[in-house]
Amino acid sequence: MIQLIGEFDCKLDAKGRLMVPSNLKKQLPSVEQDGLVVNRGFEKHLVIYPKKVYQDIVAELSKLNQYEKKTREFIRFFTRGATELSLDASGRVLLPKSLLEFAGINGDVVLACQFDKIEVWDKAAYDDLLDNEPDNFANLAEEVMGNKNRREEDGR
Numbered sequence: 001m002i003q004l005i006g007e008f009d010c011k012l013d014a015k016g017r018l019m020v021p022s023n024l025k026k027q028l029p030s031v032e033q034d035g036l037v038v039n040r041g042f043e044k045h046l047v048i049y050p051k052k053v054y055q056d057i058v059a060e061l062s063k064l065n066q067y068e069k070k071t072r073e074f075i076r077f078f079t080r081g082a083t084e085l086s087l088d089a090s091g092r093v094l095l096p097k098s099l100l101e102f103a104g105i106n107g108d109v110v111l112a113c114q115f116d117k118i119e120v121w122d123k124a125a126y127d128d129l130l131d132n133e134p135d136n137f138a139n140l141a142e143e144v145m146g147n148k149n150r151r152e153e154d155g156r
Contacts, residue, residue, distance in 0.1 A: 020092070024111065036085040081099050110122075
């Protein structure tokens with residue numbers, strides 16, 4: 001499993017191209033041959049996946065019951081705008097204009113690694129998000145990570 005680490009401040013050029021930072025590119029050794037996929041995040045941001053990770057997600061989605069309306073809606077919205085990316089000779093990727101508009105991204109961005117994906121945020125929106133950290137992060141951690149049922153299911 002890929003384990004991406006780091007947070008990177010970047011700038012888009014006038015054409016919407018993003019230079020993949022060298023420290024991030026080192027964590028993605030097969031990106032030049034396999035490629036990447038970008039799509040909408042659950043909030044107003046984008047998510048970049050190594051292509052293999054995205055293919056695994058799509059394989060899971062294909063197992064869902066598509067006769068259920070909520071499932072169809074989720075799949076439709078989750079995959080909306082998904083686009084394959086490839087690095088150019090200079091190590092840049094061209095982000096689709098429609099996705100940049102969705103996320104309100106136009107210049108300064110933050111790439112925030114999260115397990116096997118990279119969130120792409122408008123820098124100001126990301127800063128606002130982090131400025132709104134819960135008053136008691138320890139309570140949130142207990143609620144999310146201290147779930148007794150989850151520990152029992154995992155055998156811990």
